Amino acid sequence: MIKVLLAMDDPRVADTVTHVVHTCCPHVTLVARVEGVTEGVRAINEHEPDLVLIDTRLKDGSGFDLVRHFDKPFFKMIFLSSSIDYAVKAIKFNAVDYILKPIDVEELTLAINKAADQIRFEENLQQKALGESFKDLQKTHRLVLKTADQIYVVNIPDIIRIEADSNYSTFFMPDGRKIVVTKAIKEFEESLLKHGFHRIHKSHIFNINKMSYLDKADGGFVVMVDGSRVPVASRKREMLLELFEEIK
Numbered sequence: 001m002i003k004v005l006l007a008m009d010d011p012r013v014a015d016t017v018t019h020v021v022h023t024c025c026p027h028v029t030l031v032a033r034v035e036g037v038t039e040g041v042r043a044i045n046e047h048e049p050d051l052v053l054i055d056t057r058l059k060d061g062s063g064f065d066l067v068r069h070f071d072k073p074f075f076k077m078i079f080l081s082s083s084i085d086y087a088v089k090a091i092k093f094n095a096v097d098y099i100l101k102p103i104d105v106e107e108l109t110l111a112i113n114k115a116a117d118q119i120r121f122e123e124n125l126q127q128k129a130l131g132e133s134f135k136d137l138q139k140t141h142r143l144v145l146k147t148a149d150q151i152y153v154v155n156i157p158d159i160i161r162i163e164a165d166s167n168y169s170t171f172f173m174p175d176g177r178k179i180v181v182t183k184a185i186k187e188f189e190e191s192l193l194k195h196g197f198h199r200i201h202k203s204h205i206f207n208i209n210k211m212s213y214l215d216k217a218d219g220g221f222v223v224m225v226d227g228s229r230v231p232v233a234s235r236k237r238e239m240l241l242e243l244f245e246e247i248k
Helices: 011-024 037-047 063-068 084-092 105-135 186-193 234-246
Strands: 002-007 028-034 051-055 076-081 097-100 142-146 151-155 161-165 168-172 178-181 197-201 204-207 211-215 221-224 229-231
Touching (some): 002 037, 002 105, 011 105, 028 037, 037 063, 051 063, 051 105, 084 097, 097 105, 105 197, 105 234, 142 178, 186 197, 186 204, 197 229, 204 221, 204 229
Parallel strands (some): 002 051, 051 076, 076 097
Antiparallel strands (some): 161 204, 211 221, 221 229
């Protein structure tokens, strides 16, 4: 199911959107409704939605203020507004769509379904890449990591996992070293994909070749060879289980 969060301070609009989600979008589930920026940030971090429907005006700021709290948003977004004035700004935020109020049910349904299609397409690409990693061993390559005081050259297959902390990324190495670089984890995701690294949580990339086992308890964790536990986002957990089932 595609997880949706609503951020809007007008209860009538929120009720209309909730009705559309429940009745017109069978593959979508509503995980939370919030009215302001502060509680919106907290709810997004808690629920990790795939799609956020955001009013341009919220109780304690704007919908754009909410999105700015996330350096590189991991969710799709649809903006709702009483004015066309913010449409260009929404496009710059890579919004899937921009819906004018009063809400047209058919228009909103199409927008939500379009976002859901994009999410499923991207996840299918990730699943295909992850599946290939189960089949093929990758060639050895090296990666340059620059910290404040050192420049490291590491063998990519040696990296156990990478953990995000805002705009910092920590590389966990087999000798116990933790190499902290001032780059967001998103900047490493694409280049490491072909080496067997996959993002299974918004804050974690793991090396599938350094995986010890999948612990299905407590929502799901991948346990690495160094004993560390990497949380698995709910949708990624289902994907991993499916891939393991396919292995004969």
